[in-house]
Amino acid sequence: MFAMAPPDNDVLWARSLHHTHSGSPALNGVSLGVREGEILALYGPRGCGKTTLLRCLSGELIPQQGEVWFNSTPVHTMGRLARERLRLDRFGWIGPEPGLVPELNAWENAALPLLLRGSSHRSARTTAVEWLERLDIGSCATKRPHALLQAQRQRVAIARALVTTPAVLFADEPTATLHRADRAHALRTLTAAARSHRITVVLASHDDDIAELADRTIGLMDGRRVGTSRLAETEGRAACSLYV
Numbered sequence: 001m002f003a004m005a006p007p008d009n010d011v012l013w014a015r016s017l018h019h020t021h022s023g024s025p026a027l028n029g030v031s032l033g034v035r036e037g038e039i040l041a042l043y044g045p046r047g048c049g050k051t052t053l054l055r056c057l058s059g060e061l062i063p064q065q066g067e068v069w070f071n072s073t074p075v076h077t078m079g080r081l082a083r084e085r086l087r088l089d090r091f092g093w094i095g096p097e098p099g100l101v102p103e104l105n106a107w108e109n110a111a112l113p114l115l116l117r118g119s120s121h122r123s124a125r126t127t128a129v130e131w132l133e134r135l136d137i138g139s140c141a142t143k144r145p146h147a148l149l150q151a152q153r154q155r156v157a158i159a160r161a162l163v164t165t166p167a168v169l170f171a172d173e174p175t176a177t178l179h180r181a182d183r184a185h186a187l188r189t190l191t192a193a194a195r196s197h198r199i200t201v202v203l204a205s206h207d208d209d210i211a212e213l214a215d216r217t218i219g220l221m222d223g224r225r226v227g228t229s230r231l232a233e234t235e236g237r238a239a240c241s242l243y244v
């Protein structure tokens, strides 16, 4: 039987995802589509399946049942190397912890995905420094992670995820380790940078602020969808007047 291809205007599309981690159910029939350029927030309590859903959508984890498509490419049938290539070439990932390499300075950390893709040292440095400046941490470019504040480290991780201008940025609780003021600022900067570069974002968060920065919020509970709220186009854009 041929699988049904996703709708043309969805950059990511998932159908009926089921996944269980060694007996504990994480996804229980989740379907969703993500439009190109959309900022989609996944919202729900601890353990509701947000991380598992992001891992399935980004091709890191193959769901036990269900389909994931990136544009017209089925991700759920790809081999491991092809999925790794897809993640490196087209996706960006930000987790709750910055996960920086301690021996490298800020620009070298931010430039890593470009260097892994074979960019020259000089062009990788230029692009990484541009991203650090957009994220207001240009002055930290030559500092190593130990000399940075946690909020600055997380911005370096955001720069690293955006430096390749990915088609889709996956962000899993990207502000979980930050103080309240830093959280709001980091979310605003991240969503503004994504909008001005037409990067699609799928973001899991407990943060209330995210609802006003996202175009759409999907609730998850016990591995199932429990509601969608869509902001009017103008509200989503107006909430984010800062473009970087």
Ligand SMILES: Nc1ncnc2c1ncn2[C@@H]1O[C@H](COP(=O)(O)OP(=O)(O)OP(=O)(O)O)[C@@H](O)[C@H]1O
Binding pocket: 021, 022, 024, 025, 026, 044, 045, 046, 047, 048, 049, 050, 051, 052, 053
């Ligand atoms: N690698 C794993 N091994 C075993 N169980 C897991 C694993 N990852 C997740 N789980 C379980 O699967 C369920 C969903 O977890 P998941 O991390 O996807 O939820 P979450 O909404 O992202 O939670 P959190 O906000 O705590 O990150 C939970 O019951 C969790 O304990």
